[in-house]
Amino acid sequence: MNRKIALVVIAFGFSCAGPTLAFDADHLAKVKAYEDCMGCDLSGADLSAADLSGANLADADLSGASLLDANISGANMSGANMDSADLSGANLADADLSGASLLDANLLDANISGANMSGANMDSADLSGANLADADLSGAILSGANLDGANLDGANMSGANMVVTRLSHANLLGANLTDADLRGANLLDANLTDANLTDANLDDANLYDADLTDANLTDADLTDARLTHANLLGANLSDANLLGANLTDANLLGANMDSADLSGANLADADLSGAILSGANLGDANLDGANMSGANLYGASLTDANLTDADLTDANLLDANLLGANLSDANLLGANLTDANLHNANLTDANLHRARMLGAILCNTIVSDGSVIYSGC
Numbered sequence: 001m002n003r004k005i006a007l008v009v010i011a012f013g014f015s016c017a018g019p020t021l022a023f024d025a026d027h028l029a030k031v032k033a034y035e036d037c038m039g040c041d042l043s044g045a046d047l048s049a050a051d052l053s054g055a056n057l058a059d060a061d062l063s064g065a066s067l068l069d070a071n072i073s074g075a076n077m078s079g080a081n082m083d084s085a086d087l088s089g090a091n092l093a094d095a096d097l098s099g100a101s102l103l104d105a106n107l108l109d110a111n112i113s114g115a116n117m118s119g120a121n122m123d124s125a126d127l128s129g130a131n132l133a134d135a136d137l138s139g140a141i142l143s144g145a146n147l148d149g150a151n152l153d154g155a156n157m158s159g160a161n162m163v164v165t166r167l168s169h170a171n172l173l174g175a176n177l178t179d180a181d182l183r184g185a186n187l188l189d190a191n192l193t194d195a196n197l198t199d200a201n202l203d204d205a206n207l208y209d210a211d212l213t214d215a216n217l218t219d220a221d222l223t224d225a226r227l228t229h230a231n232l233l234g235a236n237l238s239d240a241n242l243l244g245a246n247l248t249d250a251n252l253l254g255a256n257m258d259s260a261d262l263s264g265a266n267l268a269d270a271d272l273s274g275a276i277l278s279g280a281n282l283g284d285a286n287l288d289g290a291n292m293s294g295a296n297l298y299g300a301s302l303t304d305a306n307l308t309d310a311d312l313t314d315a316n317l318l319d320a321n322l323l324g325a326n327l328s329d330a331n332l333l334g335a336n337l338t339d340a341n342l343h344n345a346n347l348t349d350a351n352l353h354r355a356r357m358l359g360a361i362l363c364n365t366i367v368s369d370g371s372v373i374y375s376g377c
Contacts, residue, residue, distance in 0.1 A: 043081075053091075078116075088126075098136075113151075128166075138176075238276075273311075343376070 027040035036056040043061045048068040052075055059079040069089040078098045088108040095115045102122045109129040116136045124144040133153040143163040151171045158178045168188035175195045183203045193213045201221045209229045217237045224244045231251045238258040242265050250270045259279040268288045278298040285305045293313040297320050304324040314334045321341045328348040332355045339359040346366045363377035 058096075073111075 027037060027042060037060055038056055038058045040057065040060045042057075042065055044064045045062070046066045047070055048066050049070060050067070051071045052067075053071045053073045055072070055075045057075060057077045057080055060077065061081045062077075062085050063081045063083040064085060065082070066086045067090050068086050070087070071091045072087075072095050073091045073093040075092075075095045077100055078096045080097070080100045082105050083101055083103040084105060085102070086106045087110050088106045090107070090110045092110055092112045092115050095112070097115055097117045097120050099119045100117070100121070102120060102125050105122065105125045107122075107125060107127045107130050110127070111131045112127075112135050113131050113133040114135060115132075117140055118136045118138045119140060120137070121141045122145050123141050125142070126146045127142075127150050128146045128148045129150060130147070131151045132147075132155050133151050135152070135155045137155055137157045137160050139159045140157070141161045142157075142165050143161050144165065145162075146166045147170050148166050149169045150167070152175050153171050153173045154175065155172070156176045157180050158176050160177070160180045162180055162182045162185050164184040164186075165182070166186050167190050168186050170187070170190045172190055172192045172195050175192070177200050178196050178198045180197070180200045182205050183201050184205060185202070186206045187210050188206055189209045190207070191211050192215050193211050195212070195215045197215060197217045197220050199219045200217070202225050203221050203223045205222070205225045207225055207227045207230050210227070211231045212235050213231055214234045215232070215236070217235060217240050219239045220237070221241045222245050223241055225242070225246070227245055227247045227250050229249050230247070232255050233251050234254045235252070236256045237260050238256050240257070240260045242257075242260055242262045244264045245262070245266070247265055247267045247270050250267070252270055252272045252275050254274045255272070256276045257280050258276050260277070261281045262285050263281045263283040264285060265282070266286045267290050268286050270287070270290045272290055272292045272295050275292070275295045277300050278296050280297070280300045282305050283301050283303040285302070287305055287307045287310050289309045290307070291311045292315050293311050294315065295312070296316045298316050299319045300317070301321045302325050303321055305322070305326070307325055307327045307330050310327070310330045312330055312332045312335050315332070316336045317340050318336050319339045320337075322345050323341050324344040325342075326346045327350050328346050330347070330350045332347075332350055332352050334354045335352075335356070337355055337357045337360050340357070341361045342365045343361050343363040344365065347368050348366050348370055350368045352368055361376040362373040363375075365373045365376075367373055
């Protein structure tokens with residue numbers, strides 16, 4: 001008797017031993033006989049360590065079933081009901097779980113690599129430590145799910161619902177998260193290197209210490225997101241919404257934030273050297289101690305921004321709006337302030353050596369020596 005039949009016969013024996021299990025014995029017998037078991041009732045069945053590889057269980061009811069350490073690789077479980085099922089340690093590699101329901105299911109440390117889980121409902125499921133590399137999770141519901149420490153390398157999560165999903169320490173290298181809803185998600189220390197987050201909603205998400213090197217965040221919504229200590233080296237944040245975001249001590253070296261909205265954002269001590277901020281809105285932003293050397297701020301709005309002690313060496317501020325900005329103790333060595341608006345700006349003790357200020361508006365402007373200039377009024 002091969003392993004598959006033996007394990008299923010054991011499970012069949014359990015079904016005869018007591019009345020508590022809800023599954024249909026005839027349906028289990030069909031699985032034993034290698035017959036298609038589409039729509040079968042296997043709810044509550046004990047299929048722990050069973051070999052169900054390649055089985056056809058489409059639309060089957062496996063709610064509350066135990067599939068602990070089971071081999072379900074390559075199986076067709078599309079549309080199946082696996083609510084509250086125990087799939088911890090199970091092998092679901094390359095399985096078809098499209099449209100399946102896995103509400104509150106336990107998939108702890110499961111191997112789901114390459115599986116099709118498009119449109120699956122995994123609300124509040126436990127997928128911590130699971131391997132989902134190259135899995136298709138497009139349009140899946142993962143709200144409230146636990147994916148802490150999960151491997152999502154190359155996974156497709158476009159359009160997925162991941163509201164308040166736990167993804168701390170998860171590996172999302174090269175993952176596709178376009179249009180994903182990640183509001184309030186916890187991505188603490190997550191690896192999002194080369195991830196595609198175009199149009200993703202990360203409102204109020206926790207990205208503390210996350211690695212977003214070379215990630216694509218074009219048009220992403222990061223309103224009030226926490227990005228303290230995050231690594232955004234070379235990231236694309238063009239047209240992104242970072243209103244009120246916390247980017248304290250973040251690494252934005254060479255990042256592209258063209259036309260991004262950073263109004264009210266906290267960028268204290270952030271590294272923005274060489275960053276592209278042309279046309280960006282930094283009104284009321286806190287840039288205290290930020291490194292913006294060589295940054296391109298052409299046409300950027302920095303009204304009422306705090307740039308105290310900021311390093312703007314060789315920065316391009318051509319046509320920038322610095323109305324009411326605080327630039328005290330800032331380093332503007334070699335900066336280009338041509339046609340910049342410095343109306344009501346404070347440049348007390350700022351270093352303006354070799355700065356170009358042709359056409360700059362100086363009206364009620366406090367310059368480096370403390371004197372006030374009204375010539376441009």
